Amino acid sequence: MFSMDLLLGAVVLGVLLGCFYAAVSVGLSVSFGLLDVPHVAHPAFLVLASYGVYQLNESYDIDPLLAGLAITPLFFVFGLLAYRVYYETFERRGSDAAVRGIAFFFGIAFIIEVLIILQFGVDQRSVSATYIGKSWRFGEFRIPIRQLVAFAVALALTVLLAVYLSKTFMGRAIRAVAQDEEALRLMGANPVRIKQFAFGIATAVLGIAGALLIIVAPVEPTLDRAYIGRTFCVVVMAGLGSISGTLIAAIILGVAESIVLTLFGASWAPAISFAMLLGVLAVRPQGLLGR
Amino acid sequence: MNKRSHSIAFWAAVAVFLVAVLSMTQIVRNEYPFFAGYVILQFIALAVAWSILGGYAGYVNFGTNAFFGVGVYTAVALFKATGAPLVVQIAAAAVVGMTLGFGVGLLTLRMRGIFFSIATIALAIIIETFVMNWRFVGGAAGIQIQRPPVMAPFDSYVKMLFFVQAVLVVIAIAIARYVQNSRIGRGLQALRDDELAAECTGVPTLKLKLIACMISGALISAAGAPAAMYLQYADPSSAFNLSYSVSALAMALIGGTAHWIGPVLGAILLGSTQQLLAVTISSEVNVLVLGIMLVLFVVGAPKGIIGLLRPRYRLRAGGKQ
């Protein structure tokens, strides 16, 4: 059933899918990759954002992307709060923060799941927008517009974040903070505030990522569990904290998944993409662009 | 107390525990305690097994569900193919779990910290995918299993499973205790702090990690094996449920990883709360309570329950009692 045409299509769709994966993972690349916070509740916040977008779309008919943008400030604040609690309870006491943090964030994730269920019920939800359900044609070939939207937004998001982190003082401080807090303090920066701010950004980004999530597919309250593996894999495969690596890793996964889905047995897709992750780690334990 | 009298006390306690369990199966008629008790014992075994690698060596295994599922499906496959008895299923699961642990170790233990954790998540998904495509054990559709008749002195299969799981718990604890008190424990602790320095001080880090990984894997798979007979049904999404990973980790942390008793206490607390919530609150709110408990315990008891009980207990794997 192989044909050049199919392969090409699979690659194109895979790149688009990969960009979507990048968008939902890039916040984690900051919070986990750079700040060392074992944020297993990242996907829970992501799904929460999707529900926020759903609510705005449902009751005020706001475009999902705009809705995503509109809730970013709120998520920024969530991020500040979440980090504050994490800091006060773990980092400040300094004991085994990483491992205990995992349990902590699992707890947070469960709480978010239940709050969503209590508020929205367990049924799956989705949004409507003009670009959902339509596609662009190139002859026989068609590309779903919602995927193009996800692609463009994801690309913009990662590029912006990458530039911010490498070119600004704040960005550099964010990249330094987990390596040596006291040293950063000696540079005249307050590491706690920097981390908090960075965590805020990482969470704010989820507003937009959440919009993409619900644009691409419907959401349900426990969807976050399916994304824990995926997002962490992207971030780790990328090399911790590397934003451009995140994009690359996500695209590789997306393309691999898409090719397997199109040309081989779809049921093997997860095995293949996660085996790729293991392969990458076996060869480059620090990830693709890790330092 | 010196080491020897400690040992005597420990084995005496074990004997008392097993005798109590056995007599309970003979005296108590109501089966529910055995159903619920089995689940709690299973979690104790998982948490103790997890902490051998996750607590002592600091390698946080997210793939408890992979080992658990492998245990379940080893039992299923063996039972379906040969009708092997329960003990053989468990032994086989332990061997397969150990082999898997060895493989995982070779493949991933050169990865540091969180890379290892992520690799274990990946592994769980890969193995689950394999099982889903393995028609002999039912694939994704799952498989129903007919239990063989129960053996004397038990009058019900679940009581027997309860006793068997209690034995597994004892084995897990005995091994964890041995590891903790032997030089393996100190070696694991050293490599947890600094692998290169440990190597240069003579600690065979890779070997110790492999050993820890194999022991932990074997115990988790063994604890999972009876689940096939307990449920009389197996399907990949239940057998490889992420909640096994979360629970094992959370229970060990809530109890404290500095001493083998920590995971035991954590599992008893969290496991029985879960059982209790399932039959009392019994709605989404039980997940909420679980979440809040997790948060409160890791926040309020940074050194785990053992840290609360013995305030001066140092947060330290393999620390002497």
Added chain:
Amino acid sequence: MNTAAADAPLLQVGTLTRTFGGFTALDNISVDIRKGERFGLIGPNGSGKTTLINCISGALKPQVGSVVFCGEDITQLPPHLRARRGIARSFQIPRPFRSMTVLENLMVGLDFAAAGPAAAEEEIAMSILTRMGLASKAGAASDTLSQVELRKMELARAMAVRPKLLISDEAMAGLSSSEVDEVLDLLISLGEEDITIIMIEHIMQAVMRFSERVMCLDAGKIIALGAPGEVMANKRVQEAYLGT
């Protein structure tokens, strides 16, 4: 033991080369170290001293060359097996086992590398600490030590391996000269117990007093090797290193 074996060098480093990316940190280094010798290793910062002992202790693998210890080629051995064969080192930037007390740090080496009865371990560890002047800190958590105390503990932990060859990487950095003297006395007394010692140090007086032979590296190459006086008088050493 025949005389040939007794005279054979304890450690033979042969044509060792190690590069990082395009950068050559060690360039074709060959040197023999005799049993019981006190060997000083000097050289400008970044000349490859630490890299060399990383290759000897097994923390790094060289691209080219071999390391032979007690007549056995150990180039491919992992560090812990080298430690068991009797090679111990301290780290230039201390790497304590942070969750352990000072005493427990030493116990690791005694447990895993040193041969001997397990029962006496604690006494041995205490005696090493006493010699290092760290006895009062035996029960202290290692992450409360000051930099210098950490350096001392590095050395003590290496001694706990009960090595044939002890490599000290700038263990005296930051010590006052009277403290340098103390540590030096200690190292020299170890030498008298037939332990071979390689010492990396930038404190010239210490190097002079300690070493029977000195080797100076520059940019990954040996620029001088010989008696301390000779090496110090070497023009290239003076230009590249001493600045006199």
Added chain:
Amino acid sequence: MALSLAIEALDAGYGAVKALRGVTLHVEAGETVALLGTNGNGKSTLMKCVMGLVRPDRGRLALSIDGVAHDLTKLSPEAIVDLGVALVPEGRRLFPKLTVTENLMLGAFRKMARNAIQQNLALVFDTFPVLKERRSQLAGTMSGGQQQMLAIARALMSSPRLLLIDEPSVGLSPLLVSQTIAKIGELKQRVGLTVLMAEQNFNQAIRIADRGYIIVHGEIAVAAQSVDELKANDIVKRLYLGGVA
């Protein structure tokens, strides 16, 4: 410009450990003051107190700049850095996974320093040419001595007015020790730095020091008004000038 640091009756420590007891010392504008003392005597603790990283139990820490007094015990480390105080910490404390340049750029984090980046960069590259060569190497893979240079350079990037240096010569080759000490002396002239320097290498330290203190067991044992007075001191003789040194 006038700047001075005055420390009075300072007590500080870590829980039960009392690292400093009743320490009184002062540093005037343009001076280079050496802080001597064997290990564990509290030199680093003193510097951390000045930076606000360790809070003193009691005593006074006052920095006066152009006649305005600042109570350092009340200020956060960030605020103290903003006043123009920089510390080269012991153990270097670089950001190991950032490149040399990125480490230097972080040195210029404080607002005041951002305008002077090019100028400061030129200065440190001129002072430590090897840093220019290794601009894009990760700091963590540099040799011990190279890291020490980077640590000093990074502190200079913040255009400090008061520079605290904790044992700058540790791990440097003899050539570099004298070069580094000379550079510090030179920088002091060039940018009008005031320097408080903890240093074990007595002979090098006194090349640039104007005067010095000796701390013993957390207390100021000697406050010498000049280098000669230091040299003549008994403790100094015993600790630094006797034996091999």
Added chain:
Amino acid sequence: QQPPIKIGMSMPQTGGLAGGGKASLLGIEIWRDDVNAKGGLLGRKVELVVYDDKSSASETPAIYAKLVDVDKVDLLFAPYATVPTAPIMPFVKQRGLLLMGNFSFQVNSKVGHDMWFNNAPWGPADSWAASFLDLAQKAGGKNMALLTADQEFAQNLALTARDVAKKRNIPIVFDQVYPPNTVEFSSIIRALKAAKPDIVYVASYPPDSAGILRAVNEIGIGDSVKIFGGGMVGLQFAAVMSNLGSLLNGVVNYNTWLPEKSMYFDGTKEFFDKYTKRAVEAKVDPLGYYLAPFGYAMGQMIEAAVGATKSLDQKGIAKYLRENEHKTIVGSIAFSADGERKETATLQAQFRGVKDKDIEQFRSSGRQVILFPDKLKTGELISPFEAARNLGLVAFPAQGQGGT
């Protein structure tokens, strides 16, 4: 006052099956309230004892042991769906207990418990595929593409579909199994399209069903396709339906109850009046066609059996259930020996004239035209699929509120 009659069950209230579970439970609760309003069973009030099984198989054994041994309930209902039900089948068989099944699929085929009765309309295992392929062949379909979720229920459907196709000599030109949590179906649909099938049989699970339909709409499926659908779980839920809106048009999919004229029996309308009111408050599926009336029917059957045997003797009740036909709000139900329906009553219906974003439209008849079974039929298949999709609202004006 006599003690109440306790009916025990677990129900998925969290996890993947919670959506269905909660609707089903509401149906059962409405029955409880109705029967209690009438004075209860045997003059005793009916009380439900319900625990959450988290949609997981591993929770149910302990729960049912508690229900039986501690709570000492008088009767057992099964949880919604196959996975949580499977582990309790051997238990009830061993204890000789009656179990009223709730929409599980073929859980009794291996266990062979003679006191098991499933409320679902599935009937014989292969009828599902058979009815869909009947329609397909009538429309001229000659070959088939099969797209199934790698999940317990969908795989069971696929198994029978392959069997039936083989018997009828329908070649399978595309047979793919996609993994759970697949995000994007564009790639799969492109591959499917490339195989140029006439019949597309999809056995998908709720989150994916929407993704598949979207991808079909965006990528296109080709003019060759005569009929599309069959076993898509999820298209029965109000939230999914209202979101997909016009994308549903043309799809032929299985269902259990629909607001078509032929589907109203004694009490059906009254039931939905109550359900509609209570669903809002309970935050469950506002339509509730799929599961809720069958939960109610399960109660009705128990009510009839207990009433007829005048006892709670489980053997007697089972005997009565097996030997009689039962009038319920979902029609009359008769069981075969394995406890499944004698005849399938699983509907195959085609979506037509569906607009976007409107839940209410589904309350009127004509939105889902029943094509099978014959005695409930309310229209004919429109084929090919592309043609059916493109027929707009004009051709099929809503036919007003249905109901008898």
